Amino acid sequence: MRRFIALSLVVAGVLVTSPPAAAGGGTLIRRTSYGIPHVLADDYRGAGQGLGYAFAQDNACVMAEIVVTLAAERSRWFGQENEASDLHHQRLNQSSVVERQLARGPSKQAKDLVRGYVAGFNRYLTEKGLPTACRAYARPITEIDVWRRVHQVAGLTGSEGFQEQLVSAQPPGSAVTAPARVATERPGSNGIALGRDATVPGTGMVLGNPHFDWDDTWRFYQHHLTIPGELDVSGAGLYGVPVVNIGHNDRLGWTHTASEAQTITLSKLTLVPGDPTSYVVDGKAHRMIAEQVTAGGTTRTLYRTPDGPVVEDDRALQWTGTTAFVLRDANHGNLQVVDQWLAIARARSVSDLHKALVRHQALPWVNTLASDATGTAYFGDVQVVPHVTDEQRTRCDAGTPIGLVVLDGSRSDCGWGSDPDAVTPGRLGPGRLPHLVRRDHVSNMNDSAWLANPAAPLTGYPSIVGDVGTERSARTRVGLDMIGTNDFTLSTLESAMVGNRNLTAEQGRAAVVAMCQANPSLPANDGQLVDVRAACAALAAWPGTGDTGEAGRGAYFWRSFLALTGRPGTSLWQVPFDPADPVRTPRGINANDPGVQRAFAEAVRMFAAAGVAVDVPLDAVQQYEGIPIHGCRGPEGCFNVISVPGPPRPDAEPGIPHGTSFVMAVELTGNGPRMSSMLVYGQSADPASPHHTDQARLYAKKQWVKGEFTEREIAANPDLSVRRLR
The missing domain is CATH 1.10.439.10 (Penicillin Amidohydrolase, domain 1)
Known part of the structure; x- marks a missing residue:
């Protein structure tokens, strides 16, 4: 029989005492x-x-x-x-x-x-x-x-x-045009889990910072679910899914980051000559499965094989008279994620968490970072990954270099394998997936698992899980530098999150300013000289962060200039990437490189063409319902990601397409959790709601919402309201 503690609440001036x-x-x-x-x-x-x-x-x-x-x-x-x-x-x-x-x-x-x-x-x-x-x-x-x-x-x-690309895939000669593969901002995140050796009080701490689209349907909703004796979990979940995706209970806190592990593969089909809807496997012809689909006033015949649907774009994945491509998704049919997140919510320690991940193996495309009340930190990429070994990738490579695994579909031995410890056949078993337990720290900023802790590199895993020995993003490097050898308190962890450091500016702004001060006119791509003095002055005065207000003048020009330095022929870094020093390289902008100088001049031109001042403050280009939003882009080396692109366009709106959404900083102590959070766009997407912009205003001032977890904390909230559903 459950034991209930009494709950006393003041609702509309009436004392209400009831079981919980x-x-x-x-x-x-x-x-x-x-x-x-x-x-x-x-x-x-x-x-x-x-x-x-x-x-x-x-x-x-x-x-x-x-x-x-x-x-x-x-x-x-x-x-x-x-x-x-x-x-x-x-x-x-x-x-x-x-x-x-x-x-x-x-x-x-x-x-x-x-x-x-x-x-x-x-x-x-x-x-x-x-x-x-x-x-x-x-x-x-x-x-x-x-x-x-x-x-x-x-x-x-x-x-x-x-x-x-899936619904436009049609045999050669079709009137349906194959679309281009357009790159968009994918889900991303920062996650830091600290163990007892990295915190002043010797506790565990977690910082969760998912980066998602700010579009209404992909927002997070913050909530707390309690079933006495069974479940007590607080955090946030994506709209329409009744679980906590990122959160904490009384002993464990966790967050997720988008994993570099690939969850889909492509198969390159060899087609039967003269019949583009038939393909050959091991010398035997098979007909594609035709599916007639009617939706949106359109009826279209779409094609698939037992492995998945045919996919096409206008570049590397064209459906020709000899080849076609099939997309196989390891998460097709994955409804076990609800049980997976419930199991995580019930875990009381890092050990329990890992067992829950292994038992269900249903996380769809994310790493997990966690810490518990013993001060033990955890990283794991135990999720859904197709069973494709490196030997198989080499043997079955279809010769289509597009950044995805493309296997030879004409051979049955090139299909997915399986491991005896895999929960679902066709996936890599947990024993082939990386995890790490530490007393100091682990982190992930969307690069592979390799440097979850640079002191203990994760290597020896199948390459479909992620690469090793390659250049880390500027966001990963700034995150690792933020952690450094610091001993954190919850307050300093919060401050690190909203410090708005910009690693590329820290490493290169002074050199760029010296260059443009010495060269008040720089050649653009067409050789024409451009007066760059105003932009140079803006960068000289800018403190090099992603803050708003007067401190943000010059930040948007830096972002726009940096985005143009990636063109061929530009040697951006003074010190190139060194796999023996992956946390500190590459570094130092090579301001004397002609390509860097042309990028600077082109950025000035683009601002002029858009009618935007080169010292425009971030306030003017990063707003949510008129509220200035601090932060900057990941490629700049920013941890607090706000993905407003540069250079400017004349028709650009100052909205936020993607970036920091729900932020959670939690400390797990022997006396229970201490948590602070920010749901930047608020609980409601309805502009008429009082909870549409209330947290954005807090975020703009770098203020946090104090988490309330215990019955006593909830009852003491000055804004408490209660509704009973019988």
Whole structure:
């Protein structure tokens, strides 16, 4: 029998004393400052109900858009430019992949959580009616809608990112034009886990800093779920998925970063001469599977093999009379992520966490960084990875160098293998995937696992998991430098996060300023001389950070200039990359290189053409609802990533497309967790909500929200409100 502690709350001036869950009937939703819901329930269904209700209060229209997207109805409501999305999702829906995987399990707890989430969301709609802003397309949601969202999240960096290339793949002679492969900002993150040797109090600490699109449907929602004796987890999860993706319990904190491990492979098919929809494997001809898909007012026949759908772009992956390409996604059908994140939430130590990752092996495309109350830090890339060994990559290489694994599809021995410890056949087993336990620190800033801790390099793993001995990004190098040999407190960890260091500026601004002061006119790419004195003065006065206000004048010009230095023939660095010194190299901008000087002149020209002053402050180009947003781009060597590109365009808006979203700094002590957070764009995507910009204003001032985890902390919140769902 569960033991419940009494809870005393003051609600609208009335003292309410009740047990913490359904002993008095129902689920409690306690909202604290900034609209953060703390859901207290007897079971998983109740926890899901409370979360679904709270999320509907804040973001019913965003969920309606998610549902419309996954139901393949975007074209109807948002325009014909959504045809590719509709065809892609209708194809998935026709395949019944979600329904088939549901029949095989997730667990009862996971299903109850989703069932409750749907009930809570729909209850809010029943009580309040459909929101006016989305009444035309909003409807009550179903469990299948939520499980489709789970599947979409699992495939985010796989097939979900190749929608146009998948639904436009057609045999030669088709009127459908193959799209270009367009590079976009992919999910990224910074993660630092500190052990007892790296913290002043000898505790464990975690800094989580995911970088996601700020588009409404890919935001994070902050929440706290409690089932006494079963689950007590606080943090944030992606919209529409009823779990905590990044967070903490009373003994363990964790975060994720986007992994360099590849979760998809391509197979290059050899086609039967004269028949572009038939292919040869081991000398035997096979016909592709034709699928007729109708969505968005378009009917199209799409093709696949048992390994996956045919994919095409207008460059390396063209479907010709002799070859075609198939995309195989290891996360196709992955609904186990809900159980995986529940298992992480229930883990009480780094050891428990690793066992949970090995037991489920369902994380879709992320590394995990964690620390616990014993001061033990952990890094692991134990996730879903296709079973492709280095021997197989060499033997089966199809000769298509596009940055992805492309295997010879004409040989059956070039398909995915399997390991005996793999949870699902076709994947690398946990024994082939890197993990590291330390007393000092581990980190990841989206490079491979190699330098999770430079003192203990991770090597010897299949190359599909990530490379070793190669240049690390400027963001990785600044992160490792921030950690250094520092002993952290929670306060200094917070300060490091928003310090807005810019590594390239630290290493090269002085040299560039000296160069342009000595050369007030520099040649552009066409040889014409450009007056660069104003830009030079702006950089001379700029302190070299990603801060806003007067300190931000010159920051945007630096970003724009640096973006132009990557052209062929430019030797940017004075000290090139040295694999024996990967944390400190490359370094020092080679300001005397002609290519660097031309880039400087071209940047001045672009600012003039766009009508933008070279000393424009970051405030003018990085805004959320008119609020200046500090931070800078990863390639500049910035930890606090705000991905506003440069050089400027005349039609550019000052919005934030991608970057720092939910930030969590947590210390795990013997007396419980101490946590600070920032959800930069707030709990609600609705501009009318008081929680749409409240945290952005805090972020602009580098202020944090103090986490409330215990019943006493929640009850003491001055903005507490309570809703009971019976």
